[in-house]
Amino acid sequence: MTALDLSSPVAVVGTGTMGQGIAQVALVAGHPVRLYDAVPGRAREAADAIGARLDRLVAKERLTAADRDAARARLLPAGELSDLADCALVVEAVLERLDVKQELFGALEKIVSDDCLLATNTSSLSVTAIGGALRVPGRFVGLHFFNPAPLLPLVEVVSGFATDADCAARAYGTARAWGKSPVACADTPGFIVNRIARPFYAEAFAVYEARGADPATVDAVLRESGGFRMGAFELTDLIGQDVNESVTHSVWQSFFHDVRFTPSLAQRRLVESGRLGRKSGRGWYDHRDGAERPAPHTAGPEPAPAYVVADGGPGPASD
Numbered sequence: 001m002t003a004l005d006l007s008s009p010v011a012v013v014g015t016g017t018m019g020q021g022i023a024q025v026a027l028v029a030g031h032p033v034r035l036y037d038a039v040p041g042r043a044r045e046a047a048d049a050i051g052a053r054l055d056r057l058v059a060k061e062r063l064t065a066a067d068r069d070a071a072r073a074r075l076l077p078a079g080e081l082s083d084l085a086d087c088a089l090v091v092e093a094v095l096e097r098l099d100v101k102q103e104l105f106g107a108l109e110k111i112v113s114d115d116c117l118l119a120t121n122t123s124s125l126s127v128t129a130i131g132g133a134l135r136v137p138g139r140f141v142g143l144h145f146f147n148p149a150p151l152l153p154l155v156e157v158v159s160g161f162a163t164d165a166d167c168a169a170r171a172y173g174t175a176r177a178w179g180k181s182p183v184a185c186a187d188t189p190g191f192i193v194n195r196i197a198r199p200f201y202a203e204a205f206a207v208y209e210a211r212g213a214d215p216a217t218v219d220a221v222l223r224e225s226g227g228f229r230m231g232a233f234e235l236t237d238l239i240g241q242d243v244n245e246s247v248t249h250s251v252w253q254s255f256f257h258d259v260r261f262t263p264s265l266a267q268r269r270l271v272e273s274g275r276l277g278r279k280s281g282r283g284w285y286d287h288r289d290g291a292e293r294p295a296p297h298t299a300g301p302e303p304a305p306a307y308v309v310a311d312g313g314p315g316p317a318s319d
């Protein structure tokens with residue numbers, strides 16, 4: 001399986017959570033890496049943040065100081081999109097909007113060479129739609145990393161309708177050379193993981209909405225009996241309720257409102273009230289300083305009392 005040569009520069013566009021992680025992966029693998037973000041100064045901040053993470057790897061003895069210094073020297077924030085002209089791969093990790101991604105790739109195509117691989121890290125948009133308007137759509141592919149990208153091994157390598165097989169193979173081989181465990185898949189809504197994960201969240205929320213059990217209890221069951229690292233409620237608090245809900249919407253719409261993917265009303269209310277999870281301090285759980293984490297209900301049911309003594313009259317209940 002062919003991988004990009006390590007001397008080939010890789011660009012990451014959009015240097016938020018995912019962009020930084022993906023850039024770190026390519027950098028540690030040995031590529032020169034260019035960072036570009038639409039917000040001035042953000043690529044520089046991202047380079048500093050990646051540098052700090054490399055320092056921590058050195059402190060933990062997972063990277064030598066010499067490799068850290070060499071990696072830092074290979075990492076360049078770019079002031080203009082045109083600074084990415086010599087890159088062999090551009091991975092896009094900007095916000096999850098079709099029009100924004102399409103416009104970006106339209107601009108990139110005018111800058112990079114025709115054999116530069118163009119990749120999107122979209123979680124839920126159609127790879128075919130993002131790359132559909134490109135002049136050379138065959139070199140467009142989905143490279144879907146998971147958060148945190150430096151730690152999680154899976155990368156979905158998504159072939160859109162027009163993706164050339166050898167371009168997908170190059171993307172796959174490169175992800176593998178970066179130490180990841182890529183999986184090739186076609187461009188169906190949610191790809192593999194985000195599609196299968198929808199019912200995981202939806203059924204947990206449905207149990208709560210039906211007053212079957214509270215979030216702490218459902219999470220404890222999923223963790224301790226189901227073997228999941230996190231339950232659906234704590235995981236969506238980590239992801240962000242807004243982000244998780246928008247992926248659900250996208251998959252639901254893409255499947256023509258198939259009831260299996262119906263969004264949750266309870267989650268809608270969380271998002272509307274700004275309870276987005278850890279990032280806003282509250283979600284399903286209260287993450288504010290000093291807040292107590294609710295315990296799962298593991299006690300058995302109490303037997304009903306034999307009788308109840310009411311003290312006083314029935315009040316407004318009488319008519």
Ligand SMILES: NC(=O)c1ccc[n+]([C@@H]2O[C@H](COP(=O)([O-])OP(=O)(O)OC[C@H]3O[C@@H](n4cnc5c(N)ncnc54)[C@H](O)[C@@H]3O)[C@@H](O)[C@H]2O)c1
Nearest residue numbers: 014015016017018019037038039093094095096122123147
């Ligand atoms: N956060 C996750 O857990 C996760 C996981 C997998 C995939 N993704 C996908 O990765 C992408 C990025 O997500 P994120 O969580 O890193 O977002 P983020 O908000 O942390 O970062 C996005 C960055 O893109 C920049 N940006 C926006 N428009 C731009 C443009 N036109 N050109 C250049 N830069 C631009 C923003 O300034 C910001 O720095 C999305 O498509 C998302 O669906 C996210």
